[in-house]
Amino acid sequence: MTNPESKITPKHYHLRLQPNLDRMDFSALVTLQAVARQSVDLIELNALDLAVRSCRVRQGEKQTECGFCLDPAREEIRIDLPEKITGEIEIQIDYYGRINSQMAGFYHSTYRHSNGSETIAVTQFQESDARRAFACMDHPFYKAGFTIEMVVDREMTAISNMPAVSESPEPGGRKRVTFETTPVMSTYLVFFGMGRFSVITDELDRRVRAAVLPGMAETVRYGLAFARKALKYCETCFASPYPLPKLDLIAVPDFAFGAMENWGAITFRENLLLLDPANTAVDGEERICEVIAHEIVHQWFGNLVTPADWKFLWLNESFATFYGYQVVDAHYPDWQIWEEFVESQTATALNRDSLRETSAIEISGGSHVVINSATAPIIYSKGASILRQIRGYMDENEFEAGLHRYLAGHSGGCAGSSDMWTAMESASGKPIRQIMEQWVLQPGHPLVTAKQSSGRLHLSQKRFSYLPAAGAQNQTWPVAVIIRWFDKSGAGRTTTALMEGPEMEMEMDPDIYAYKINDLQTGFYRTRYKDIQNLERLAAMAAAKTLPAIDRWGLENDLFALTVAGHTDLPAYLEFLEQTGTDTDPLPLSAKMGHLHDLMIAADGSAGQAVASAATRYMHEAFDVLGCRPEKDEPHPRLRVRNNLFWQAAILGVPGPISTAGEEFEKLRGQGRVHPDILRGVMQAAAWQGDEKTYAWVVERMESTDSEQDRLNCLRALGCFRRPELIENALALVLDRVPDKNKFVPVAQMARNPAAIPLLWDWYKGAEKILNTIHPIIHERIITSVVPAGGIEHADAAAEHFNQRMAENAPAADAIAMALAKLEVNLQIRRQAAASFA
Ligand SMILES: [Zn+2]
Known part of the structure; x- marks a missing residue:
């Protein structure tokens, strides 16, 4: 465990703040009580962008003024003590800061609505922005108690991690609010904020509250009720009561991330907390529940037991992601949210982890870890997927018992990966450390190759990657391979075997007709069947639907990855799709159509045409079965997939969805209502078909709506136009008028839009200067969207441009490297596809 090596240990911070929303600044006084374990005459604290007026130190009764210097490069303040000191000391810093507009530190955010606007000020500190608001030992290992006091205008509500204990009047129409310690x-978990919030308390659990701006009270009730259920579920599941007296859910208009788990004061993007029934589709509703649950799980995983170092961030995010789904599934089993998990978490993680520049889940030597589009699929999605994998190997009760030991053993303190393995092993008696260390410390994942000969099944493993020569070639993982054996009647039984080295062999019963590796896709690896007859039999079983949907999904997913990597060719992949026949089950359908879209973007010439005609045929079949409009009581997965396919169907020229989109869009234009579960798809398809009137309507709606959900639908539609002049207009609008936090939304859509892709690279080059001034996480999302598709025709220029940027140590160099690797993969697909159709 790497602990920072400071000679002093913080005990308590008393933070007194006087924010001024007219001037957008604050004056403050922080008093840090600490213990010097060795004699010190210099104290270094983190501080950034703060104007310090004075520093004093007190030991016993003696208070002395100190010299200090600020070092912006190291983000530090160095305080010279008048003499060497040991034992208890108190440092007091009087300073001043700005309430910035950068969505980091203490920042302001404005909610514009039809009746005016509201400005609030809130904090966002993960992982190292607390130092922008107060001088502190800004590392998760240094835990302390916090007493926060704020002086605010009387009509404002001040919120912090704890409830207010007192409010007293101050001159000038202000009041002083003091919060419990x-x-x-x-x-990084400290929060304070202020605004004209209304606070709504849940009737059934008065600890749970929502803080929203005027006009949002109705839309937060759904989230508030779910938060109450999630909190109760976690208290039971983790066998540990929520330790704070209250839990606030706060909707913040400008927010770089999705949500932030500040202890007792969770902040959210509006669309991830507020349910607006006219505009929220089922996937939006699911996402609200999943994000609320994720942040509530953090109240234990992260807040109660904290990573001792940022390199253990996965202990927060993997568990929050995994249990986020678990909580939703427990309350809404018919949503089949674990199917959504394998697609949006496991497949995303496998895809990211198949690139050369991937990283390990536990980031080696990573005292500084940034969450971005390069790291999140690993830390969140791969992490959560390997938890699902190990829980499949352990017994579910053992898994939970291990977590109880972990939480109880480190409650209020810090922990690392090793502490988790110790707890899991003592609960299960299984070699969890030996298995999990390999998964957490090594980048990448295996390709398990299966072949049979003379009644024996032979398995071998090797690291899988899209491009040649990723990492060491002799990497192996302990893989708990679950195999389902089928006899001729289609009946199946499973075997689990722990594959510890590069190869393994097992006896096969003579009556076995076919076998499927990675039963129900709980394992985090790819499978390749060298045995063509077995693959054909599985395809036949998929066509007959005797294989479960999740296994049909897995077969196609692996075969697509093998095609990208060049282990098999495009005609063989298309042939497999033919063999598996019409499959309109939402999970395999959505993956198949997504992959065909990927191929359409990358491939050109006759290969591109072959893909497009296959995609068109499957899209016809899909809408023939699904229909174009939602039916009463349709299950979530079906509603989700229809909405998502509308635009692609319009691109492919499928008449049913195109005419439905036309009719429904006319309704919208006439102020009519469209079912929320096709609304997004209708707007996107209408944009593809649309002219400048359609464009003007989308922009007008985007700028006049009070609902963030509606705004996001408009922003996605903005990325879906076909006509080049409208795409140019939309790209200009992104820079001028789309709020920073949402700039990536239309651009990500355009990176899937065959008509927009040719315009993206030139646009990016011209826009880069402006994009350098916005929050790095938003800029980096734009780069990771633009480069892989927009760079196909400009590969050398893009590589040269970004290699230069990375050499200059640009932020998010890992995300840029990932974008360039994805571009290389697309070029490889194009080359291979052309060769196989030559
Ligand atoms: Zn999280």
């Missing part, structure tokens, strides 16, 4: 906690 927190339990010991890390700096």
Whole structure:
């Protein structure tokens, strides 16, 4: 465990703040009580963008003024003590700061609505922005208690991690709000904020509250009720009561991330907390529940037990992601949310992890870890997927018992990966450390190759990657391979075997007709059947639907990855799709159509045409079965997939969805209502078909709506136009008028839009200067969207441009490297596809 090596240990911070929303600044006084374990005459604290007026130190009764210097490069303030000191000391810093507009530190955010606008100020500190609001030891290991006091205008509501204990009047129409002292906690979880919030308390659990701006009270009730259920579920599941007296859910208009788990004061993007029934589709509703659950799980995983170092961030995010789904599934089993998990978490993680520049889940030597589009699929999605994998290997009760030991053993403190393995092993008696260390410390994942000969099944493993020569070629993982054996009647039984080295062999019963590796896709690896007859039999079983949907999904998913990597060719992949026949089950359908879309973007010439005609045929079949409009009581997965396919169907020229979109869009234009579960698809398809009037309507709606959900639908539609002049207009609008936090939304859509892709690279080059001034996570999302598709025709220029940027140490160099690797993969697909159709 790497602990930072400071000679002093913080005990308590008392933070007094006087924010001024007219001037967008604050004056403050922080008093840090600490213990010097060795004699010190210099104290270094983190501080950034703060104007310090004075520093004093007190030991016993003696208070002395100190010299100090600020070092912006190291983000530090160095305080010279008048003499060497040991034992308890108190440092007091009087300073001033700006309430910035950068969505980091203490920042302001404006909610514009039809009746005016509201400005609030809130904090966002993960992982190292607390130092922008107060001088502190800004590392998760240094936990302390916090007492926060704020002086705000009387009509404002001030919110922090703990409930207010007192409010007293101050001159000038202001009031002083003092909050209860927190339990010991890390700096990145501190929260304070102010605004004309209304606070709504849940009737059934008065600890749970929502803080929303005027006009949002009705839309937060759904999220508030789900938060109450999620909190109760976690208290039971983790066998540990929620330790704070209250839990606030706060909707923040400008927010770089999705949500933030500040202890007792969770902040959200509006669309991830507020359910607006006219505009929220089922996937939006699912996402609201999943994000609320994720943040509530963090109240234990992260807040109560904190990573001792940022390299253990996965202990927060993997568990929050995994249990986020678990909580939703427990309350809404008919949503089949674990199917959504394998697609949006496991497939995303496998895809990211198949690139050369991937990283390990536990980031080696990573005292500084940034969550971005390069790291999130690993830390969140791969992490959560390998938890699902190990839980399949352990017994579910053992898994939970291990978590109870982990939480109880480190409650209020910090922990690392090793502590998790110790707890899991003592609960299960299984070699969890030996298995999990390999998965957590090594980048990449295996390709398991299966072949049979003389009544024996032979398995071998090797690291899988899209491009040649990723990492060491002799990497192996302990793989708990679950195999389902089928006899001729289609009946199946499973065997689990732990594959510890590069190869393994097992006896096969003579009556076996076919076998499927990675039963129900709980394992985090790819499978290749060298045995063509077995693959054909599985395809036949898929066509007959005797294989479960999740296994049909897995077969196609692996075969697509093998095609991208060049282990098999495009005609063989298309042939497999033919063999598996019409499959309109939402999970395999959505993956198949997504992959065909990927191929359409990358491939050209006759290969591109072959893909497009296959995609068109499957899309016809899909809408023939699904229909174009939602029916009463349709299950979520079906509603989800229809909405998502509308635009692609319009691109492919499928008449049913095109005419439905036309009719429904006319309704919208006439102020009519469209079912929320086709609304997004209708707007996107209408944009593809649309002219400048359609464009003007989308922009007008985007700028006049009060609903963030509606705004996001408009922003996606903005990325879906076909006519080049409208795409140019939309790209200009992104820079001028789309709020920073949402700039990536239309651009990500355009990176899937065959008409927009040719325009993206030139646009990016011209826009880069402006994009350099916005939050790096938003800029980096734009780069990772634009480069892989927009760079296909400009590969050398893109590589040269970004290699230069990376050499200059640009932020998010890992995300840029990932974008370039994805571009290389697309070029490889294009080359291979052309060769196989030559
Ligand atoms: Zn999280």
